[in-house]
């Protein structure tokens with residue numbers, strides 16, 4: 001029985017990556033490797049003001065003094081930073097005035113991904129910023145949004161058109177010297193999304209960014225900055241895919257969120273970067289720094305993530321709870337299969353009084369993969385009545401995979417209440433047989449059981465994403481049931 | 483409907499079923515009784531196609547076809563249903579979602595389109611009433627936190643929804659209070675049709691007062707040692723299995 005389970009597990013975990021195509025688009029590339037010249041090249045390409053170049057150069061110089069962090073439970077051959085191309089952009093003939101001028105190949109790419117960039121045909125009311133190889137190619141709905149005073153544009157456009165906001169907030173949550181990958185990103189980022197919701201505005205549509213790596217040998221370094229002013233609300237979604245390639249590609253992004261008094265930001269991610277093949281070759285190295293700050297009182301930031309892709313995932317979406325009565329949430333499903341490695345979790349830093357945080361982490365490991373939860377709950381001395389609840393569950397499919405939990409708690413105020421629960425379970429033969437006896441195939445059964453297991457997280461996703469995420473969960477475990 | 487010939491089954495080299503012969507015709511209800519550990523559940527599992535059992539001899543003919551080579555899900559799609567002695571919990575999966583998935587997979591097997599939502603929900607309503615199920619049960623996760631009796635009722639509810647040709651109910655009566663037993667039995671009776679059949683595995687004569695069996699079999703040490711009418715159940719209750727032992 002045991003043996004059979006593993007066979008089916010293998011089958012289910014062996015489905016193919018369906019976003020693995022790449023598009024032939026003429027590319028504007030930087031020379032291979034990284035130096036001050038590369039940084040200057042990127043800045044010049046983007047026509048940036050001096051302060052931006054300065055920011056990049058300072059970051060670059062700091063990066064030179066750093067070494068890669070080694071504490072994560074991941075293993076990979078050394079990343080050769082001098083072999084990477086740091087800037088790749090679809091060649092633009094001129095400024096795009098309308099969708100008709102977007103490269104048809106590019107539109108085709110997004111069609112294949114199931115993303116419509118056509119505002120007229122867009123029924124679901126989701127504004128999309130599409131970023132391909134770190135360059136924003138098209139932002140939809142800009143006009144509608146501007147009626148509400150909402151700014152939603154590419155990061156580059158924000159640098160040009162809203163320099164004061166960018167200057168004020170960029171690096172205020174994730175300083176460029178925060179860590180090795182943050183410093184690298186701050187030096188070479190090429191684009192990303194920018195979003196500002198003015199005081200008292202509930203953003204009328206979901207904002208969404210699709211990130212796509214296309215060019216070979218390139219790194220993708222995008223940067224997202226979201227600012228919700230007093231009493232504002234926004235729900236933001238991020239999706240990621242990449243072509244199948246034999247070599248590993250580096251992705252090192254930064255996301256910064258600022259929530260002012262009474263503001264709320266909901267950030268949802270469905271990360272499906274190419275995970276590598278069944279032998280563990282290729283796949284994206286995903287080293288991402290995501291952090292939000294609840295700056296004002298009664299503000300709230302929630303991270304919801306479904307992580308199914310990448311050869312390596314290194315990410316810890318965090319919330320700094322500075323305002324009194326602010327709330328931080330982290331809901332995560334991380335699936336690893338074949339030889340994937342994920343080291344992911346969250347940090348909740350309680351600085352204000354009566355701050356509350358919740359961490360729900362659901363790891364699912366199959367194949368020979370490794371899935372680790374790593375989290376920090378920190379309560380400083382003056383943070384009276386802080387509360388945290390953490391629940392970290394691991395689900396194992398098969399017996400060759402690993403699940404690990406590394407919860408760290410630092411409480412300096414005795415009024416804080418911190419609860420941590422952890423479970424490890426397996427999909428049992430009994431459960432599978434029960435499903436099969438009802439006529440449900442092994443694959444569907446795994447999908448059903450896994451989605452049930454992840455339900456507490458999936459229910460926090462916006463509708464448009466939830467369905468996609470459910471399918472993705474089932475697909476990424478295809479070939480791994482018994 | 484079902485014809486089992488000289489079925490011998492081992493688990494890890496140990497013979498559990500030692501030559502079972504059993505014939506069940508459409509429209510019939512059969513009861514299988516017997517002491518603990520004699521192989522009743524094993525027989526049910528083997529018919530349903532659970533892996534891990536070694537069939538060393540014999541055949542199982544279901545609707546005219548040897549099903550030993552079919553997977554559990556194929557047998558289910560062919561119309562075989564097993565009401566589990568110990569139903570398992572599937573956290574986070576609502577009964578509604580579970581059943582819709584099951585019905586659609588069975589329909590797919592038969593080349594049919596997925597069941598329209600309205601039709602499905604109407605059927606859920608109808609069957610819920612048939613089994614006097616609590617309104618909220620269907621939105622709860624499959625068996626999660628269910629009481630023993632609720633789990634058994636849920637098995638019959640699933641049977642009602644899936645409309646199998648042959649249902650094997652493994653000790654569906656144990657753990658039920660008198661009212662639940664009556665409801666479950668009534669449910670089974672109402673679902674009885676000339677073209678389907680039921681095998682009830684039970685320890686209690688009591689159930690057979692509600693579900694009148696056509697044939698009662700006594701399974702003893704891996705063999706069916708006695709078959710008879712419903713009066714056999716009464717005899718068993720009166721005399722105990724020792725009587726069978728001395729008879730056989």
Ligand SMILES: Nc1ncnc2c1ncn2[C@@H]1O[C@H](COP(=O)(O)OP(=O)(O)OP(=O)(O)O)[C@@H](O)[C@H]1O
Nearest residue numbers: 493494498516517518519520521522523524525567
């Ligand atoms: N997976 C297994 N591994 C080892 N032995 C098993 C296994 N399953 C069943 N057996 C053994 O096979 C025999 C028959 O078990 P089975 O569950 O079929 O009995 P039963 O007649 O249904 O009993 P009960 O009335 O208690 O439900 C028992 O001795 C049991 O211990």
Ligand SMILES: [Mg+2]
Nearest residue numbers: 522523524567
């Ligand atoms: Mg039994």
